[in-house]
Amino acid sequence: MPGTGVRMKIGLFVPCYIDAFYPKTGIATLELLEKLGQDVEYPLDQTCCGQPMANSGCNKDAAAAEALFVKNFAKYDAIVMPSGSCAHHVKDNFDAIPQTDEVRHVRKNTYELVEFLHDVLKVDAFPWAEFPHKVGLHNSCGTLRALRTASMSELGEPFFSKPMDLLTKVRGISFATPRRPDECCGFGGTFSVTEEAVSAKMGVDKVRDHHDAGAEYIVSADTSCMMHQQGCAERAGVPIRFIHIAEILNGARA
Amino acid sequence: MKVKPVNHARAAEAFIKDTPHLTFHDERLWDLRQKRDQQMHELPEWQELRTLASQIKEHTLANLPEYLEQFEANAKKNGIHVHWAADGAEHNRIVGEILEKHGAKSLIKSKSMVTEECNMREYLEPRGVVVTETDLGERIQQLDNQMPSHIVVPAVHKLTPDVAKLFAEHYHTDPNDDDPQSLAWSQRLAARPVILAADAGMTGGNFVVAETGSFVVCTNEGNADLSATVPGLHIATLGIERLVPRMADLGVFVRMLSRSALGSPITQYTTHFRGPQDGSEMHVVLVDNGRSHRLGMEDFWTSLKCIRCGACMNTCPVYRRSGGLSYGAVYSGPIGAIIDPTFNERKYSTLPFASTMNGSCTNVCPVRINIHDQLYKWRRVLAEHHELPFVKREVMNMAGRLLGQPKLYRAAISGTETALGVLPRFALYNWLNPWGKNRELPHPVKQTFHSWYKQNRLKTKKKGEDA
Known part of the structure; x- marks a missing residue:
């Protein structure tokens, strides 16, 4: 086992x-973690981490979702999700409910x-894993x-990229470098509907940037950005x- | 009377429809961001400078009364008249009185965001004072009767043909000659006689130094120097947060200002004003206009560290695609979105939502203002103060309740009929409708992950357990 x-x-x-x-992304994440020898469970009563409400300023409305999240996940050593923005919410902003030991455990052990x-x-x-394609990596802002x-x-810090470290271990893969690699794609949660015009313009600029750089695929750890970009x-x-990066790492060929 | 919130989204949509302007705006400001990055790479101590700059500003703000008094005492020793203005109205009255005392009817001025805040031109002009902006971009905006759209490059949303048309109207130049050189020349020809004949000059101030009682103005056109020195009367409008304690502190700030703003090592002119020239008068007006109030806001006081470089605007992907005027405020872009609501919560309640909270603004800020964290905090404050649109509030409230109840949630996403029973149709559909204007919807799938998991893991697990 690697x-x-x-x-x-x-x-x-x-x-x-x-x-x-995008159930394929969920399946790939599960299978990948299993291949890596992990004991994975998907609690059936899960819904959402609370981010949409909290990001809209309606933090109180996030309380029920956050409480449910803790109820579902408190018993695990680690909570893993194929979504950077959700992990960011749980780790950094998950405060609509009282910060009990359980809540702190969940927040501390949540991982993208x-x-x-x-x-x-x-x-x-x-x-x-083998992916014989040229890909553009999209790092979500989260x-x-x-x-x-x-x-x-x-x-201006020295280059590092955890997703790139993982992807370079995939056979046959090559990378395209867009002109503005760190530019936000414009999804932004509810921003995508409340600021539709700017959001969509940012999205189309983003996909054109990758396409012009020669990417056949955009790969990301965040499905929400890709749903918008697609x-x-x-x-x-x-x-x-x-x-999604999980699918490539799990061995998808296309 | 209830003020209407600024409709940033609609203004941005109009801006985006004009492809040539949008493309130029986005590329021009992105180019400034790239140049800023190059300058940063040339200074290995860049991050250290940011930390120092932030610390100096925080220290100064924490001891603002003492440093302001120190500045006042030293400035008076230098022969400067010092005035205090609690708000924009008082500032305008003070300036009006100084001008009146000198019988001054024409005022030339360099760019100052504080005078924009105070609506000074609107106050002085009906009182018979002709105010002329001498910064090229600012003058273009004045002629067009628009606010600056950017705090450093005020007319960046315009193309040269727009300027040619505007100059033709006002200066009777050739409307078809949009060569930047000749446009600059036209402005020079129009401005010089006004400058030479002006009764009074006004500048802002980038930095105010407590220990010397002096202030510093940074420009690229030299127009501030002309405004300050040609007439015999110089009035400087200074925000009280412009202070630094010592002259040595400028070694940090002057190195960062233009690098952050335009990606140039320093502005063409960095002028230290220490006192009046022989036979002339110098006045400074120290303006509060909401700053003390902001200083008392636990989550937002550090926005006062801002040195008005505009780096957050240049890097902001939303700003670049919506244009500064879409913010409907003196301060636009990310820094505007956290400052403006302190002036008027309702009017600017939409601005903290005109952001994806991507965080690039925070990273480029030379004084380390946590801009995107403050945007996030503003959203909470505005929700608590009931400044969110009704539909958004309702949708979030419904979503919050639904997402707290797994059974209801499952029912809602498993079939549209059930979903319609759970979610009031009008709110959900009207609110989500814009998604499809310029985007396709995600493709429907046969099976959710949830049901796949039940079929492929729970059943097999059970079988395994049975065996």
């Missing part, structure tokens, strides 16, 4: 939009999938500037495909 050989009891959180629209694979399991190989899974261009690409006729 990695440290640590075996943990993991609670898998599959955000609402992945559950409903890439950081879990990279930092906790320290996976050093994905022998089953993973880039909050979870810090990659270096940020604004700070919508923009399809409407504008930009021929580019989208895939």
Whole structure:
């Protein structure tokens, strides 16, 4: 088994939009963690981490979802999710409910999938993975500037990229570099509807940037960004495909 | 009377429809961000400078009364007249009185965001004072009767043909000659006689130094120097948060200001004003206008550290695609979105939502203002103060209740009929409708992850347990 050989009891959180629209991403995450020898459970009563309400300022309305999240996940060693923005919410902003020991445990042990694979399991190989395509990596703002899974261009810090570290272990993969790699794609949660015009313009600019750089696929640890980008690409006729990093690491070929 | 909130989204939509302007705006400001990055790479101590700048500003703000008094005493020793203005109205009255005392009818001025805050031109002009902006971009905005759209490059949302048309109207130049050189020349020809004949000059101030009683003005056009020195009367409008304790502190700030703003090592002119020239008078007006109030706001006081470089605007993907005027406020972009609500919560209640909270603004800020965290905090404050639109409030309230109840939630997403029973149709559909204007919806799938898991893991697990 590649990695440290640590075996943990993991609670898998599959955000609402992945559950409903991108089940393949949830399946890939589960299978990948299983392949890596983890004991994974998906609590059936899960719904949402509370982020949409909290980000809209309606923090009190996030309380029920947050309480349910804790109820579902408090018993696990680690809570893993294929979504940077949800992980960011749980770790950094999850305060609509009293901060009990249970809540603190959940917040401390919540991981976005890439950081879990990279930092906790320290996976050093994905022998089953091969992706013979040129991809553009999209780091969501949550993973880039909050979870810090990659270096940020604004700070001029030495280059590092946890998702890139993982992807370079995949056979046959190559990378396209867009002109503005760190630029937000414009999803922004409810921003995507309340500021529709700006959001969609940012989205189409983002997918064109990747397409112009030669990417066949945009790959990301955040499905929400890609759901938005895919919508923009399809409407504008930009021929580019989208895939979650979990699917590539789990061995998807296309 | 209830003020209407600024409709940023609608103004931005109009801005986006004009492709040539939008493209230029986005590329021009992105270019400034790139140049800023290059300058940062040339200074290995950049992050250390940011920390120092932040610390100096926080220290100064924490001891503001003492430093202000120190400045006042030293400035008076230098022969400067010092005035205090609690708000915009008092500022305007003071300036009006100084001008009246000198019989001054024409005022030339360099760019100052504080005078924009105070609506000074609107106050002085009906009182018979002709105010002429001498910064090129600011003058363009004045002629067009618009607010500055950016705090450093006020007319960046315009293209040269727009300026050619505007100059043709006011300066009777060729409307088809949009060559930047000749436009600059037209402005020079129009401005010089006004400058030479002006009765009074006005500047802002980028930095105010307590220990010397002096202030510093940074420009690229030299217009502030002309405004200050040609007439015999110089009035400087200074926000009270512009203070730094020592001259040595400028070694930090002057190094960062233009690098952050335009990606140039320093502005063409960095002028220290220490006192009046022989035979002339110098006045400074120290303006509060809500700053003391902001200083008392636990979550938002650090916005007073701002040195008005505009780096947050240049990097902001929303600002670049919506234009500064869409914010409907003196201060636009990310810094505007956290400052403006302190002036009027209702009017600017939409601005903290004109952001994806991507955090790039915080990273480029030379004084380390946690801009995107403050945007997030403002959203909470505005929700608590009932400044959110009704539909958004309702949708969030419904969503919050639904997401707290797994059974109801499952029922809601498993079939549209059930969903319609649970979610009042009008709110959900009207509110989510904009998604499809310029975007396709996600493709429907046969099975949710939830039901896949039940089928493929729970059943097999059970079988395994049975065996």
